[in-house]
Amino acid sequence: MPKTILVLLAFCFQCSLVRAQTKIIDMHIHSYSDADFGEREPTTDYYGMKGASNAEVHRVETFAAFKKWNIVKAMVSGNPQSVEEWAAKDDDNQVIRGILIFSPDDYGLDSIKFEQMVKDGKIEVFGEIGAYYSGTTLSDPIWQPYLRICERYDVPVAVHTGGGDPGGTYSWSPKARLIKGDPYLIEDVLVKYPKLRIYLMHNGGEEWHEHALRLMAYYPQLYTDIAVMLWVEPNTQRTVTEFLMNAKHAGYLDRVMFGSDQMVWPYAIEKSINFLNSLDFLTAKEKEGIFYDNAARFLKLK
Numbered sequence: 001m002p003k004t005i006l007v008l009l010a011f012c013f014q015c016s017l018v019r020a021q022t023k024i025i026d027m028h029i030h031s032y033s034d035a036d037f038g039e040r041e042p043t044t045d046y047y048g049m050k051g052a053s054n055a056e057v058h059r060v061e062t063f064a065a066f067k068k069w070n071i072v073k074a075m076v077s078g079n080p081q082s083v084e085e086w087a088a089k090d091d092d093n094q095v096i097r098g099i100l101i102f103s104p105d106d107y108g109l110d111s112i113k114f115e116q117m118v119k120d121g122k123i124e125v126f127g128e129i130g131a132y133y134s135g136t137t138l139s140d141p142i143w144q145p146y147l148r149i150c151e152r153y154d155v156p157v158a159v160h161t162g163g164g165d166p167g168g169t170y171s172w173s174p175k176a177r178l179i180k181g182d183p184y185l186i187e188d189v190l191v192k193y194p195k196l197r198i199y200l201m202h203n204g205g206e207e208w209h210e211h212a213l214r215l216m217a218y219y220p221q222l223y224t225d226i227a228v229m230l231w232v233e234p235n236t237q238r239t240v241t242e243f244l245m246n247a248k249h250a251g252y253l254d255r256v257m258f259g260s261d262q263m264v265w266p267y268a269i270e271k272s273i274n275f276l277n278s279l280d281f282l283t284a285k286e287k288e289g290i291f292y293d294n295a296a297r298f299l300k301l302k
């Protein structure tokens with residue numbers, strides 16, 4: 001066979017490999033209502049980029065990123081009203097309904113109302129649980145009725161780990177403390193509910209990524225996302241790189257899932273994808289796992 005044809009064939013094979021990797025599940029997306037735009041979400045990110053100006057612009061830009069990057073499923077966490085609005089406008093069946101919750105009684109919720117929402121399909125993933133921001137941990141008694149329900153109905157749980165927004169403790173989340181973001185603080189939950197499907201969000205953050213990895217080693221049912229870490233600051237990009245190297249070395253990459261945590265900056269979705277793709281020590285197959293396969297397995301997608 002002439003050399004040029006061989007080269008051409010090799011090139012086509014490469015193309016098909018690249019093409020096979022393009023399906024993405026984003027395990028960490030946020031939705032908002034207009035009332036959410038204010039104190040909690042700062043107007044500019046670390047790099048001075050302005051966020052979306054209102055809830056509708058934000059949703060449209062986020063959906064556009066789904067389309068551009070072939071994000072076929074997204075775990076959408078926000079107040080229940082905003083999640084329902086997104087689900088109603090979700091023509092391509094991408095939205096997995098989550099709920100953003102800091103305290104168990106947010107939105108006037110209790111365990112009876114919570115169970116009803118689960119039964120009605122209004123909560124498909126319980127999270128993002130930002131217990132950290134209310135100065136609690138998932139192991140605290142107040143969260144247990146919800147976790148029992150999640151285990152009974154096989155509803156996946158998504159728990160924030162790591163720190164929060166710099167300055168948040170002085171404004172909207174006065175009870176937040178860095179120490180509450182240590183993944184080890186959810187160990188009792190893993191022991192008490194061995195059948196619970198649960199994933200860490202932000203892989204323990206900058207501070208605790210070794211703890212996240214150790215916990216994943218000890219509890220083989222535990223998954224993690226790497227959301228926000230992929231884009232938000234140079235320091236998170238540094239530590240998530242370390243985490244991925246360590247997870248690869250330790251053999252736990254198959255429980256690491258892509259997430260963006262775009263908050264009010266939809267551009268962060270593209271930035272997160274590009275950053276993960278730029279990591280040369282990960283093979284195409286490992287990236288494919290992080291972008292899609294691991295989450296598909298965790299979510300039991302057909």
Ligand SMILES: [Zn+2]
Pocket residue numbers: 028030128261
């Ligand atoms: Zn988040």
